[in-house]
Amino acid sequence: MKQAGEQAGPRPAGGSAAFGVPEQRSASAWPPAQPAGRGRGEHTHSEPPAPRLAGRGKVERSSVRGQVLDALRAALVSGDLVPGEVYSAPALGERFGVSATPVREAMQQLAREGAVEVVPNRGFRVALRTARERAELAEVRGLVETPIVLRLARTLPANRWAALRPAAQETVAAAARGDLPRYAEADRAFHRALLSLAGNDQLVRVADDLRRRIVWSGCDLRADAAQHVALLDALEAQDVTAVNAAIHQHFG
Numbered sequence: 001m002k003q004a005g006e007q008a009g010p011r012p013a014g015g016s017a018a019f020g021v022p023e024q025r026s027a028s029a030w031p032p033a034q035p036a037g038r039g040r041g042e043h044t045h046s047e048p049p050a051p052r053l054a055g056r057g058k059v060e061r062s063s064v065r066g067q068v069l070d071a072l073r074a075a076l077v078s079g080d081l082v083p084g085e086v087y088s089a090p091a092l093g094e095r096f097g098v099s100a101t102p103v104r105e106a107m108q109q110l111a112r113e114g115a116v117e118v119v120p121n122r123g124f125r126v127a128l129r130t131a132r133e134r135a136e137l138a139e140v141r142g143l144v145e146t147p148i149v150l151r152l153a154r155t156l157p158a159n160r161w162a163a164l165r166p167a168a169q170e171t172v173a174a175a176a177r178g179d180l181p182r183y184a185e186a187d188r189a190f191h192r193a194l195l196s197l198a199g200n201d202q203l204v205r206v207a208d209d210l211r212r213r214i215v216w217s218g219c220d221l222r223a224d225a226a227q228h229v230a231l232l233d234a235l236e237a238q239d240v241t242a243v244n245a246a247i248h249q250h251f252g
Contacts, residue, residue, distance in 0.1 A: 064098055069106040071096070074181045076115055079217050081126050088123035113212045129215045141210050142251030145191070148198050153235055153243040156197060161236045167193050168228040175221035183221050184214070190228055224250075 075081040089104040096103065107124045110116045116124040129137075167190040174183035188211055195204050227250040234242035 065102040065105050068096060068098065068102050069109060072103075072106055072110060073115075073212070076110075076126065077181050077184045077216050079180070083126045083128045083215075086119050086123050086125045091123075113209065115212065129213075134215065137210065137213055138251050141207070142248070144203070144207055144210065145195065146247050146251065148195060148200075148203065149231075149235075149247050150240065150244060152194075152197055153238070153240050156235075158236050158238050160197065161232060164190065164193050164232055168225075168232050171225040171228050172222075175225040178221070180216050180221075183225075184216055187211070187224070187228075 072081065081087065087107075089100040089107060093100040093103040107116055108118075111118055111124065114127060116126050119125050167186065170186040171183060171190055174186045188208070191207060191211065192204055195207055227246060231243065231246040231250060234246050
């Protein structure tokens with residue numbers, strides 16, 4: 001459904017009659033060629049190329065929104081979607097080779113998560129995070145995760161922590177490559193694996209929601225990854241004092 005004042009962009013040719021969405025283009029053909037003139041529904045700001053959707057042949061309508069959402073999240077992490085810039089659903093949909101509807105739905109989900117904000121009749125602005133907001137988010141994450149990690153440090157046997165070593169090492173590898181999207185996923189995997197040991201699914205979901213608000217650009221990935229390793233070393237050593245120091249440094 002179109003929002004008031006927002007015009008849908010032109011639909012790409014070759015759409016799937018069964019699901020009303022286009023067939024997925026191959027990666028080599030991405031991004032699709034843009035028309036010489038500005039398409040309907042595009043705002044006046046310049047927009048960077050939209051991130052790729054993995055080529056999967058015909059795409060079910062129910063899966064399009066999820067693919068677009070994943071691609072948009074990766075683009076937010078990498079900086080391809082620029083903080084402060086406004087993006088219209090029709091223009092992004094044209095670049096993705098899908099209709100504006102799944103893009104708008106994905107953007108609305110990101111708005112609920114605080115990653116973007118709705119700009120009436122124009123589209124969605126990528127949220128800017130001030131230094132204070134970043135510090136506040138780190139404090140909240142620390143309040144959620146620190147007591148759980150300390151409780152686990154006191155109650156779990158040392159041999160339970162070895163399973164987390166590959167996840168910690170993956171953050172180190174991604175940081176060494178400077179791969180922001182991969183680092184964000186590796187960091188998420190490490191913290192999920194750690195918190196899952198508490199057996200509280202709601203806790204994991206809350207922590208995930210908070211993590212989606214992180215702005216990784218400008219972060220010292222190598223230092224952040226090294227803190228994962230230091231925390232895991234302290235947990236394996238069953239040194240609660242060192243665990244407390246490592247977890248506070250991580251969120252401090």
